[in-house]
């Protein structure tokens with residue numbers, strides 16, 4: 497078993513882009529000069545920000561001016577635009593930029609106003625008049641914030657225009673270790689700690705296996721859907737984290753049944769505790785589970801320093817045991 501990594505994430509986002517684009521998107525050909533290096537987006541002459549008020553009285557505030565313009569062309573709604581992809585904070589380096597407009601726009605004029613900074617060569621497609629998709633021709637730089645701006649002209653001639661500037665930051669390179677490894681995260685943690693782990697994994701483009709307790713799922717109803725949406729596997733670690741060999745077979749079964757079960761047949765007994773007679777293994781098997789222990793025990797819950805944990809992972813690889821309540825766990829992910 498090995499970490500899915502950035503490729504998997506990128507694949508999913510590409511799939512998302514394809515879903516948005518649809519199959520019949522017409523290629524409009526390369527954009528000759530997308531983005532003008534050294535020219536700030538906000539001050540760009542054709543930039544989307546506050547270009548309309550210049551036609552009004554000079555001391556009129558932009559919002560009021562836009563309202564006046566809107567009334568003058570009341571038949572046409574003001575196009576609004578949002579960044580549909582990529583994720584603003586963890587964009588994959590091969591991300592497509594997808595802008596979604598609230599109403600059909602003049603694709604030629606709108607495309608003309610499209611800018612990305614730093615400049616990137618790419619092609620623009622219009623799956624439909626409300627969707628602009630920009631596909632860079634080469635991978636974006638790692639750990640870089642890009643600004644995308646567009647001025648949205650309504651389709652069919654004159655009218656008020658809308659637009660906006662959006663920023664997104666690409667993920668850091670996925671860890672390149674000499675050994676394959678899979679990160680796993682057990683138990684539970686504070687909401688802040690869990691989100692910190694998710695952010696750190698997304699920063700590195702990593703997917704992991706989570707073993708939350710059923711109690712953790714009950715405490716944080718958002719947890720399992722959030723983990724699945726981020727592409728992680730979510731497996732069973734009992735309901736209340738007991739020492740299973742001390743329980744009857746029936747009680748073991750109840751603990752497993754009340755645990756988290758989301759399309760994963762892996763079961764990790766609390767403390768890794770198995771009995772010599774094999775009762776835990778056989779009860780788990782009777783419920784369709786196989787036991788998943790670990791190769792590297794970071795003891796992150798006891799405060800193992802991040803650099804020590806990273807060295808342990810580099811030295812051995814395999815299945816790595818972390819916890820959602822580890823003291824330096826987030827730091828270690830960042831150092832992988």
Ligand SMILES: [Zn+2]
Pocket residue numbers: 682683733737766767
């Ligand atoms: Zn545990």
